[in-house]
Amino acid sequence: MARLIIPDEPTFATFTATEQAVFPISFALFDKANLRVSVNGLELSQSDFTFAGALLTGGGYQGGSVTLNNAATGDVRIWRDIRPVRATNYAPANNVPVGSxxxxxxxxTAQQQELQRDVARSLKVGFGDDVPDMAEVLDASAAAVAAASEAETARDEAVAATANKLDLDASNVEAPAVVRGNLGVASLSSMPNLIDSYGAVVGSVAANVAAIALATATGPCFVPPGVFETDIYSNELVGVFYSDAGQISTLSADGGDFVLHKRAHNFAHMDRPPASFGDYNTTDRFWDGDWSQNFAPKEFRVSGGMTLGQPTVADYYLIRREAIPDFMYYLLDGSGYNDQTASNLGRTAGVASGRIVYNNGQGDLIAFHVSGFVTGAKAGSTNFLANPAVAGYGGDFTAGSDGVYLNSGELYLDGNGYDVAGVGWVINLNRTVAIGAKEAYWCGIRIQSIGLGTFSNTRVDSFFSGAGSARIGLDLVTGSYGSDRAAIALEETDRIYLRASNASSGLSPNSTVFNGTWISGESYGIALVHDGIASLLLSSGQATFGVPLYYSPGASVTPAVNGQVAHQLTSNTSFTIKAKGSDGVVRSVDLTLA
Incomplete structure (x- = not known):
């Protein structure tokens, strides 16, 4: 029987319910009385719900399910609350009851978890500090809120007054932005200022170097408008600096001359390991690490059964753009240039998201990294396509006129004169269970043509196309293909063309010509067709030639295997047929040639 354990885990669960009665929980408990349940802030009595779970050795349950007497809609919370009582005691001089x-x-241990949970939600003061008067704290908070409201009112009045002086409609004047830079919802105005807080001066190198040193020791800093010159190198500028318009300039050796170059408006230099690390495998403990040397990280959560919509089969696929946390609408309107009419030379490119990565160290440097985790198969599903999925990249590209070019991705690898390795795309597959339930399968790359009709004019020209120089077109030598040894699989009557050609300037697959020579697997055997003529058919242990047979038998040939026949052109006037019988004796007959 399985034993109960008390892992490091949340001792509560929250749900956004829609007419839901059954709620799964995963934390450990000992009996139903340990559970408390609330719906939309109102706590239920013990008689309003039931609990079901598997009783384990160790006196409790490793989770289970809570069922409400009445289905709930809204915020449902379930938490563990074990009263601090001692339920058992042991008689003296008896054997130690290990199970008890x-x-x-x-x-x-479970009670300690709950104490830790409740203590973590309380206000904290430093060791040795006095506990603040909570009434004073609340009064100070109310005063701060009132001051902020007054400041916003004064700002609006100033904007309106300025608009009136300029004889403008005040409703069309945009108020100064409170949210700036990369901080999302945080205001840069509340951050220490390079001038006001640390004494930087535009035009004073010494003041700027001293101010940057103070900012580095303190934390993130706001750089006001202007260029702040220094006499330090870019790799000596350490810290996190935010700005809308200000920049710091550092030294760089260009051609032996030391000149100043500006750093980015938002600049960060991480020069030491983080002081602590989060648990990257959990959603709640992920951010517990030290992020002080990084730009403002983001966390975005989506919950609620209706939040992303509920499309039907007719809707096919639904993406709520409003639920994408980092979304950009890049409109290239009337800009851009194409110089040629028959090639892609001399053209511009607009880029919605750009990165430059420069690896002058060791190990890997990755421009984009994604990790995904998916769970929660749909109840009653019979095909893996009906279950939740996780993907690294997704998108769609749609044409709006004839002749345009749709391209889902393009990479350029340049050896730059060095002897290096280059692999266009690597996909590592780690399949751990190969049952194939719900029609599940694995493949490295799947290309799907969903146009109208397999043999209509809407089919794609090729699934794979290579152009340029290569030693091997398709290398499957190092693969392992099981007992079937199926390195390549073709359907009956499908062909491999042997004399195809392509004379187009762009080497486009729609210009490939087959030229009438192929090998195919037919229902009656393997056929070799040359120039449209069936030349050879291999079937049922025999070979049938559809063309004259020419061969050079040799002047002295002896069968090596029992049952083997050999032909020998002994001389210009003698042709010999030899056969090795089942007894191993070679017998022959000579034919005289006239």
Missing amino acids: VDAALNRL
Whole structure:
């Protein structure tokens, strides 16, 4: 029987319900009385719900399910609350009841978890500091809110007054932005200022170097408008600096001359390991690490059964752009240039998201990294396509006129004169269970043509196309293909063309010509067709030639295997047929040639 454990886990669960009665929980408990449940802030009594779970050795349950007497809609919260009582005691001079001790330790550990949960939600003060008067704290908070409201009112009045002086409609004047830079919802105005907080001066190198040193020791800093010159190198500028318009300039050796170059408006230099690390495998403990040397990281959560919509089969696929946390609408309107009419030379490119990565160290440097995790198969599903999925990249590209070019991705690898390795795309597959339930399968690359009709004029020209110089077109030598040895699989009557050609300037697959020579697997055998003529058919242990047979048999040939026949052109006037019988004796007959 499985034993109960008390792992480091949340001791509560929250749900956004829509007419839902059954709620799964995963945290450990000992009996139903340990559970408390609330719906939309109102706590239920013990008689309003039931609990079901598997009782384990160790005196409790490793989760289970809570069922409400009445289905709920809204915020449902379930948490564990074990009362601090001692439920058992042991008679003196008896054997130690190991099971009871184990259950008692489990209960004590669970109670410690709940104490830690509640203490973590309380206000904290430093060691040795006085506990603040909560009434004073609340009064100070209310005063700060009132001051902020007054400041916003004054700002609006100033904007309106300025608009009136300029004889403008005040409703068309945009108020100064409070949210700036890369901080999302945080205001840069509340951040220490390079001038006001640390004494930087535009035009004073010494003041700027001293101010940057103070900012580096303190934390993120706002750089006001202007260029702040220094006499330090870019790799000596350490810290996190935000700005809308200000920049710091650092030294760089260009051609032996030391000149100043501006750093980016938002600049960060990480020069030491983080002081602590989060747990990257959990959503709640991910951010527990030290992020002080990084730009403002983001966390975006989506919950609620209706938040992303509920499309039907007719809708096919639904993406709510409003639910994409980092979304850009890049409109290239009337800009851009194409110089040629028959090639892609001399053209511009607009880029919605750009990165330059420069690896002058060791190990890997990755421009984009994604990690995904998916769980929660749909109840009753019979095909893997009906279950949740996770993907690294997704998108769609749609044409709006004839002749345009749709391209889902393009990379350029340049050896730049060095002997290096280059692989266009690597996909590492780690399949751990190969049952194939719900029609599940694995493949490295799947290309799907969904046009109208397999043999209509809407079919694609090729699934794979290579152009340029290569030693091998398709190398499957190092693969392992199981007992079937199926390195390549073709359907009956599908062909491999042997004399195809392409004379187009762009080497486009729609210009490939087959030229009438192929090998195919037919229902009656393997056929070799040359110039449209069936030249050879291999079937049922025999070969049938559809063309004259020419061969050079040799002047002295002896069959090596029993049952083998050999032909020998002994001389200009003698042709010999030899056969090795089942007894191993070679017998022959000579034919005289006239």
